């Protein structure tokens with residue numbers, strides 16, 4: 013391949029999900045996700061600031077249990093570290109035998125993330141019809157994040173399966189893209205945790 | 213070849229049927245789970261079921277539909293670590309075998325998807341149009357005749373929501389999917405399965421919306437305002453699920469287009485050499501990808517409110533209807549430019565062909581579209597001038613809204629510059645282009661009155677607003693769509709319509725359209741509110757004028773469809789290879805366009821508008837110049 017198109021792809025590099033396209037699209041998806049998160053943030057702050065009918069956070073409505081909430085953040089963070097190590101290993105030229113182990117670790121962290129966050133949401137214990145809008149928006153936000161963790165978790169599962177079964181070795185682009193996605197959602201989750209716990 | 217792909221393929225051939233079966237099964241399961249496990253909501257309409265049951269039923273029926281079409285095969289295979297589909301499988305999914313049947317199944321050929329979009333959108337526009345005919349028939353008299361107040365509102369809501377759904381994709385869907393890959397010289401979209409998905413979300417969205425008539429309808433119109441949305445019967449759920457699916461489709465299509473345009477262009481095509489239509493699709497795609505999540509957030513809140521009884525929009529429960537209004541219009545205003553920017557792109561793409569001149573001020577035109585796109589995110593509050601926006605904020609939104617006229621004016625200027633001293637060919641598509649400019653001028657002009665706070669106070673919620681957006685959406689987008697159908701059908705189908713006959717149709721549609729909506733502008737200035745079934749007696753003459761023009765307009769639109777079906781499907785009138793003598797890349801490839809578009813990816817040389825020199829825009833030779841090593 014002698015020449016390169018202005019897009020960085022060679023003339024015949026038209027494979028679907030080519031590395032550059034993949035990482036780039038994943039970032040566009042993050043931008044779109046940002047609108048969703050900002051919409052929820054707007055709702056949170058708007059409802060909080062106005063306290064319509066004194067029903068933002070009526071007395072007797074608690075906050076999510078602190079310890080479980082922290083654990084629900086610990087696993088995503090472990091996931092970030094594991095995926096970061098995966099990406100490091102895959103993008104280095106030497107084929108690291110540790111990739112499989114790291115991938116399993118990341119997957120385990122993802123499963124535990126989902127499990128703990130479901131458990132956490134069960135512990136909210138809010139009667140949503142009368143608990144005020146603090147409870148409403150917190151529940152919705154945690155639900156949205158749970159959905160996103162599950163989505164990226166399934167993506168991770170497909171990468172792990174392809175890699176360990178040898179049908180589709182993990183490419184640096186894939187490792188990069190999923191690391192970014194997981195980190196992004198983890199970051200948002202930390203911010204949401206702080207808001208829900210302390211901006212009551 | 214192993215037996216597994218053969219089975220998958222055989223199933224895929226029956227995808228549409230399996231999809232319908234999947235939808236029915238999905239609905240039953242979802243409805244049962246929702247009703248039994250989650251129980252009835254605060255909604256008092258229990259006779260037909262509960263909100264959780266209906267919503268879950270809709271969600272699973274959409275999923276079942278997609279599963280039946282085969283959308284889950286690939287992701288499930290990946291989850292199990294199966295091999296990637298072979299080249300051969302991909303070629304099959306692309307519809308390489310040809311034939312009519314690939315139009316009735318999931319395929320990954322952007323050209324098949326473009327035509328699927330075209331047919332689907334015309335079908336739904338027809339249904340929506342029938343709704344409009346009922347509305348205007350009802351409004352022939354000042355008091356209710358064929359409908360009652362409730363069913364009239366459902367009629368208006370159905371017409372408007374369905375039209376908004378379809379208008380979101382009416383140009384990008386058919387023409388963006390069909391032509392963008394060819395124009396930028398790639399064989400495929402970045403994510404072909406995703407592209408198929410954005411199309412196949414459309415039929416469930418439209419049908420779910422229509423199913424509202426079995427669930428008591430909804431009374432909010434297309435904007436779904438709370439608290440009415442909270443109070444409505446089960447029909448509201450149809451609106452919510454339909455809009456969620458459309459929002460998803462808009463967002464995913466935007467993502468896919470952005471990825472395709474920004475990473476898959478042919479060698480030699482920097483952004484500054486991209487056909488202007490591709491630019492319009494790019495700008496629109498950013499609007500879609502960045503605005504639709506706000507809609508999804510709002511819809512999720514309303515779904516939660518109708519099932520888990522959250523109080524996002526109920527003041528007594530700590531919420532506010534303005535929350536919906538803000539989120540909805542943060543999406544809603546970019547959405548209106550999602551309608552019209554691709555229309556601008558198409559118009560500017562066609563203009564040089566008929567003026568036989570280079571597009572004047574290409575960069576300025578691109579700048580205009582980008583400017584409109586950016587500004588469209590900061591004007592949404594003009595929909596709330598009257599309903600409770602803090603007065604101190606009004607001047608800003610008035611200013612930003614009126615600012616939009618500047619880049620819009622620039623786009624006009626580019627077009628006028630292209631027309632200047634041109635030896636214009638007044639072919640039928642050119643008539644639609646002129647009509648586009650005429651209608652959009654009135655649409656934009658009425659918009660300025662609405663963005664002016666004092667005049668909006670008397671015009672808001674009147675027929676003036678209704679006439680405003682019909683001038684922009686129907687007068688501009690739909691006229692561009694009709695022109696583009698005439699222009700591009702020869703390429704897309706190898707067949708053509710009788711363009712002489714279409715001239716009569718054009719004048720009919722142009723005159724009746726303006727007759728209808730000029731009457732409605734007048735009715736609006738006289739203060740008639742929208743969305744009501746009865747009106748004051750003195751407004752009857754103008755309403756009758758609008759109704760009679762509207763019925764004639766309906767007939768002339770039907771005539772367009774009739775000519776289309778008669779000549780393209782039944783008579784199959786063969787088209788010339790390049791009837792308009794365009795220099796565009798899309799006209800240089802053979803008709804029908806080969807399955808993977810090009811033997812070799814073309815090398816772009818210039819913009820395709822060099823009508824003064826007649827220089828072609830790209831090189832298609834068997835060997836890529838300077839790329840021989842590739």
Ligand code: HEM
Pocket residue numbers: 435548549551552594595613614616617620655656659660662663664668671672673677680681684685
């Ligand atoms: C570009 C094409 C345009 C489209 C497709 C469009 C579409 C719409 C639609 C659908 C509505 C009504 C929403 C409803 O149901 O309440 C609307 C309202 C409005 N439009 Fe446009 N519009 C366009 C251009 C403009 C322009 C150029 C301006 C200003 C210069 C403008 C200013 C407004 C204002 C202020 C309203 C709110 C009126 C009210 O509710 O009182 N629009 N437009």
Ligand SMILES: [Cu+2]
Pocket residue numbers: 544545548591592594595
């Ligand atoms: Cu607007």
